[in-house]
Amino acid sequence: MRELKNTINTFIIKSVALSGIIALILIFGFVIRESIPALREVGMEIFTSFDWFPTYDPPAYGILTMLINSILLTIFSSLIVIPLGYIIAFFMYDYAGNFEKKMMKGAIDLLSGVPSVIIGMFLIIYISPWMLEIGAWSSENILLASIGLTILSLPYTASLMEEAMSSIDKNLKEGALALGTTRFTTGFKIVSRAALSGIFNAIILTVNRIIGETMVVLMAAGGQICFLFPFLIP
Amino acid sequence: MQNDVIIKNDVIIRVNNFNAWYGEKQVLKNINIDFKRNKISAIIGPSGCGKSTLLRSINRINDEITSYKISGEIIFENENIYDKELDLTIYRKRVGMVFQKPVPFPMSVYENVAFGLRIHGMKNKIKIDNIVEKSLKQAALWDEVKDELHKSAYELSGGQQQRLVIARAIAVDPEVILLDEPTSALDPIATQRIERLLEELVENYTIIIVTHNLPQAIRISDYIYFMYQGELIESGLTSEIIKSPKNQLTEDYLNGRIG
Ligand SMILES: Nc1ncnc2c1ncn2[C@@H]1O[C@H](COP(=O)(O)OP(=O)(O)OP(=O)(O)O)[C@@H](O)[C@H]1O
Ligand SMILES: [Mg+2]
Numbered sequence: 001m002r003e004l005k006n007t008i009n010t011f012i013i014k015s016v017a018l019s020g021i022i023a024l025i026l027i028f029g030f031v032i033r034e035s036i037p038a039l040r041e042v043g044m045e046i047f048t049s050f051d052w053f054p055t056y057d058p059p060a061y062g063i064l065t066m067l068i069n070s071i072l073l074t075i076f077s078s079l080i081v082i083p084l085g086y087i088i089a090f091f092m093y094d095y096a097g098n099f100e101k102k103m104m105k106g107a108i109d110l111l112s113g114v115p116s117v118i119i120g121m122f123l124i125i126y127i128s129p130w131m132l133e134i135g136a137w138s139s140e141n142i143l144l145a146s147i148g149l150t151i152l153s154l155p156y157t158a159s160l161m162e163e164a165m166s167s168i169d170k171n172l173k174e175g176a177l178a179l180g181t182t183r184f185t186t187g188f189k190i191v192s193r194a195a196l197s198g199i200f201n202a203i204i205l206t207v208n209r210i211i212g213e214t215m216v217v218l219m220a221a222g223g224q225i226c227f228l229f230p231f232l233i234p
Numbered sequence: 235m236q237n238d239v240i241i242k243n244d245v246i247i248r249v250n251n252f253n254a255w256y257g258e259k260q261v262l263k264n265i266n267i268d269f270k271r272n273k274i275s276a277i278i279g280p281s282g283c284g285k286s287t288l289l290r291s292i293n294r295i296n297d298e299i300t301s302y303k304i305s306g307e308i309i310f311e312n313e314n315i316y317d318k319e320l321d322l323t324i325y326r327k328r329v330g331m332v333f334q335k336p337v338p339f340p341m342s343v344y345e346n347v348a349f350g351l352r353i354h355g356m357k358n359k360i361k362i363d364n365i366v367e368k369s370l371k372q373a374a375l376w377d378e379v380k381d382e383l384h385k386s387a388y389e390l391s392g393g394q395q396q397r398l399v400i401a402r403a404i405a406v407d408p409e410v411i412l413l414d415e416p417t418s419a420l421d422p423i424a425t426q427r428i429e430r431l432l433e434e435l436v437e438n439y440t441i442i443i444v445t446h447n448l449p450q451a452i453r454i455s456d457y458i459y460f461m462y463q464g465e466l467i468e469s470g471l472t473s474e475i476i477k478s479p480k481n482q483l484t485e486d487y488l489n490g491r492i493g
Binding site (some may be wrong): 171177180181 | 293298300322324325326327331350353399403406
């Protein structure tokens with residue numbers, strides 16, 4: 001009887017998991033199939049050309065600019081967000097008192113609830129004019145977009161990393177401290193190392209989020225795409 | 235006068251009118267103990283009576299628990315360890331602790347023992363190698379790990395991890411070693427080796443051990459401290475307490491009627 005129940009349970013779980021995977025494959029296949037005619041029309045130009053003038057005659061469909069911009073943007077934003085997120089997480093985990101921790105957690109939760117449109121507006125209205133003043137060539141640039149992405153993903157990154165560190169057995173931390181290890185070394189060399197897989201996870205999710213966030217980028221870096229220097233240039 | 239000095243020197247840690255709370259709950263009540271130098275002191279008592287709390291207070295590791303509060307003093311070598319001036323890292327090197335639940339560091343067996351040496355400034359590779367080997371031998375672990383020093387410590391069994399944590403603690407050469415039920419996860423042979431280690435160490439170190447194992451306390455300790463519900467009920471030479479406990483509670487505990 002129990003044997004049977006077990007078999008049924010396994011079957012249900014497996015089929016649910018499988019259906020998810022199948023749906024994913026179908027979506028992927030659909031996207032590729034639907035894009036084949038377009039790709040055939042445009043040819044390799046799509047990956048080799050910087051020109052994106054879909055409304056001209058004849059139209060040009062080079063996405064290279066966008067591709068490179070996306071990659072650069074992801075790299076820059078990650079370089080800001082990941083170390084900063086780790087430092088915040090480290091502080092919250094190790095140095096913040098109970099009250100400080102509560103305040104920071106509250107602020108972080110609030111911040112991560114702000115819709116990206118609001119952050120985009122904020123950038124355009126407040127940060128962008130100031131950037132023009134200090135010498136940016138355009139009101140819409142990649143640095144601005146990076147700032148937006150930072151604001152957007154930092155709370156998320158910091159709280160993920162803090163969770164990864166907090167989930168480590170307290171005994172580990174106490175064992176290190178009891179040996180005369182300083183608070184910093186304990187957090188940095190012992191707890192962080194034990195939490196490494198969780199921290200990696202946080203990094204991957206952060207990069208994912210940065211790549212996936214389009215609204216802020218559209219508003220802050222401009223809809224038009226002109227590839228030159230990454231900073232201070234549209 | 236002369237006598238006075240000798241008596242003082244005999245005591246390495248003095249617990250003085252010490253009280254401790256977790257939140258509102260008082261778990262140590264006016265504890266007074268003079269721990270003697272170069273002796274094995276055993277703290278015994280039923281579960282929940284505050285033994286770990288007392289030990290953790292001596293290492294000051296309970297500072298980590300936010301609801302924890304104290305009053306009174308603990309004096310180590312004429313210095314109040316709850317003084318704000320105290321350098322905790324140096325103090326904890328001198329008064330090391332082995333916890334009830336052993337958790338190795340997330341690194342190799344070798345690095346687990348070497349870590350303490352490195353953080354206290356030792357750089358010489360040969361010296362570190364020697365101390366790692368010596369500590370692992372003392373903790374009765376060397377024979378089992380000598381061929382796989384660089385495998386992760388998490389691959390060791392529970393009992394091996396326990397001995398690794400002991401090796402880690404003695405490697406930094408503390409003056410006092412606090413042990414919270416160090417043999418509760420060990421088989422009789424490893425237990426015996428640890429007991430022998432403690433008897434060896436006590437010539438140069440002071441050992442304070444919490445144990446649930448009454449025969450063990452009787453076997454190895456010079457002094458016994460019996461606690462009950464946060465209070466120190468009775469203390470004295472092990473041989474005397476065993477023979478003629480003065481307090482009814484102590485007698486009941488020794489006869490297995492409580493705890
Ligand atoms: N972190 C904590 N927060 C709140 N209460 C605690 C905490 N740690 C221990 N206590 C309480 O303090 C009392 C003493 O605990 P302690 O761990 O010192 O007992 P113990 O004598 O070591 O027991 P055992 O033999 O089971 O290890 C217990 O009643 C316990 O419930
Ligand atoms: Mg205990």
